[in-house]
Amino acid sequence: MKLKWWHGALAIILFLCILAPLASSLPDGLERVAEDHGFDSKIHDPTFRIFPDYSITGIDNEVLATILAGLIGTILLFGIGFGLAKLLKNKHET
């Protein structure tokens, strides 16, 4: 199979997932504002959990769990994006 541009792009993106454990764990803008102004207590816990906060229940190694969760999400989204595009592309294009 001939390599296309997007094979390379996808490889780089999957590599980005390996960097995910290095991401800053500081609160984001909204979390910071909520903490500073005392409305963070209003957060409701999610009704169900699959991979909450990019972690995987049963994998104690946080670094590994984050990388795996990232890879799962990335592959899932490539599939959704690609699939949606295949489904929706203009069929009358010549």
Add this chain to the structure above:
Amino acid sequence: MHIPDGFIDVPVAVTTFVVTVGAIACAVKTTNHNLGEKQVPMMGVLAAFIFAAQMLNFPVVGGTSGHFLGAALAAILLGPWTAVLIMSSVLVVQCLVFQDGGLLALGANILNMGIISVFVSYYIYKGIYTLLKGNKAARLIGAGIGAWFSVVASATACAIEIAISGTSPWEIAIPAMTGIHIFVGIGESLITVAVLSLVLVTRPDLLELQVA
């Protein structure tokens, strides 16, 4: 700036859901009409890239972090309506699979980060590109400025929803949210310009495919 459940009330949640569903329906219709075969892998790659890049929080000022949004990049590369579909896909997966952003707040999160951000950045990009007679530098300048505004507009919309819901007063929510995202927006600009430069250098033909 993914809103968790508890920050917006039911009327705001319902209103934003209705607006979002309408916009997604329009996005499906427009994409169905405009998207060509050659753009199929681009849509998959962008969805994957935006998800992966959104995990990579970078520190900004005052013990706060921010992350790439990707709305401007998607809008520039594939047009605003297809970008709405890409951003919605990312936000739905983040919400349902990773519990990043509340279920009740999903409509608001898509509206802020996947619709408002897309159109704000797209029209700023297009305006600057046209104004500067459309050369390569114009694309990059337009992308950088558009990307910055996409984050600031998104954060302001988020603050407005929180204020309407009575979670935090207007005079606190809006300056605080907009203020911090002025800095997060700089990161957005840099990443958007860097990725767009890479595309312009390696595969400029992918950009020419873009349908207005």
